[in-house]
Amino acid sequence: MPGFQLTEFLTDIQLEQFQDAGYLILREQVPLSYVDSIRALSLRHLHGEVGDIEYEAELNYPGAPESLESPGGRTVRRLRQAVSRDPVFLHLLREPFLLQPLQQLLGEHIVMPLAHHNCVMTKQPEYSSDTGWHQDTRYWSFSTPELVNAWIALGREDSENGCLQLLPGTHRQQFFAEQLDEARFLRSDLPQNQLLLASAVRAELNPGDLLLFHARCFHSATRNYSSECKLSAVFTFRSAANPPIPGSRSAALPELLLS
Ligand SMILES: O=C(O)CCC(=O)C(=O)O
Numbered sequence: 001m002p003g004f005q006l007t008e009f010l011t012d013i014q015l016e017q018f019q020d021a022g023y024l025i026l027r028e029q030v031p032l033s034y035v036d037s038i039r040a041l042s043l044r045h046l047h048g049e050v051g052d053i054e055y056e057a058e059l060n061y062p063g064a065p066e067s068l069e070s071p072g073g074r075t076v077r078r079l080r081q082a083v084s085r086d087p088v089f090l091h092l093l094r095e096p097f098l099l100q101p102l103q104q105l106l107g108e109h110i111v112m113p114l115a116h117h118n119c120v121m122t123k124q125p126e127y128s129s130d131t132g133w134h135q136d137t138r139y140w141s142f143s144t145p146e147l148v149n150a151w152i153a154l155g156r157e158d159s160e161n162g163c164l165q166l167l168p169g170t171h172r173q174q175f176f177a178e179q180l181d182e183a184r185f186l187r188s189d190l191p192q193n194q195l196l197l198a199s200a201v202r203a204e205l206n207p208g209d210l211l212l213f214h215a216r217c218f219h220s221a222t223r224n225y226s227s228e229c230k231l232s233a234v235f236t237f238r239s240a241a242n243p244p245i246p247g248s249r250s251a252a253l254p255e256l257l258l259s
Helices: 013-022 032-048 087-091 096-106 190-195
Strands: 024-028 053-055 076-079 110-113 117-122 131-134 148-151 210-214 219-221 230-239 255-257
Touching: 013 024, 013 096, 032 076, 032 087, 032 117, 032 210, 032 230, 087 096, 087 219, 087 230, 096 148, 096 210, 096 230
Parallel strands: none
Antiparallel strands: 024 210, 053 076, 076 117, 110 230, 110 255, 117 230, 131 219, 148 210, 148 230
16 A cells, blocks of 8 residues: 655645545654654543543444443443544644645645544454444535545554555445445445455554545454554544535534634
8 A cells, every 4th residue: 555755745646646546645644742642641531431432332343342231341442522632632633744635635724523533543452343344424414525534543553453444446436225234334245346345455554654535435444453452543624615414413513624
């Protein structure tokens, strides 16, 4: 999977890669000072179960504990509402190394909905789960599905600990209803999906690497088979010209006007 050196401005080649593949990795884009402080506070919030938390047991994906009361039931999947947890997140979100590439991808005025990815994903060694192939936009409601996710590695991410995998180009493709299950995951049992699934790429990341991916790009991840917790800070962005549909879940919370 191609990666790139520290930059604030995306080159034409990088822009083209994002348009074609629906993702881009910017290596060492986020300074380690951010990585270290977000990692430390995430571990504190994880162990103290602080703030708005999503538990693995609530989603019931393969590998997750059956209920909050069963063994491993308090395994955290996500520390939600990251920006409400510590000022470091707002500092990070206003940094040119993040905003500049987003402006090149989405337009001058960048908005971050608080209703969607605004979290630290916490994939723990025991009781974490497999997330099937999905598009984030499946339950999101905006004027257009043109949204971009920023995924910041707070540690090593690889196939052992459940790094993100993507299906390149799927942000531009149309899918038939029968290719998806009732929860709109791409059906991995279906012969007609096999060619697509064979094109999967793994986003192996090091601390401070930034993965930008289109919210329509299908992605998945396995559970964490390693002995250490995997942490990633994840945010979603839209252009000011792409507002949420009034009354929808996407419009349920305020938004940050970042540029
Ligand atoms: O790390 C994972 O399991 C994938 C998470 C994900 O894709 C999501 O929550 O939308």
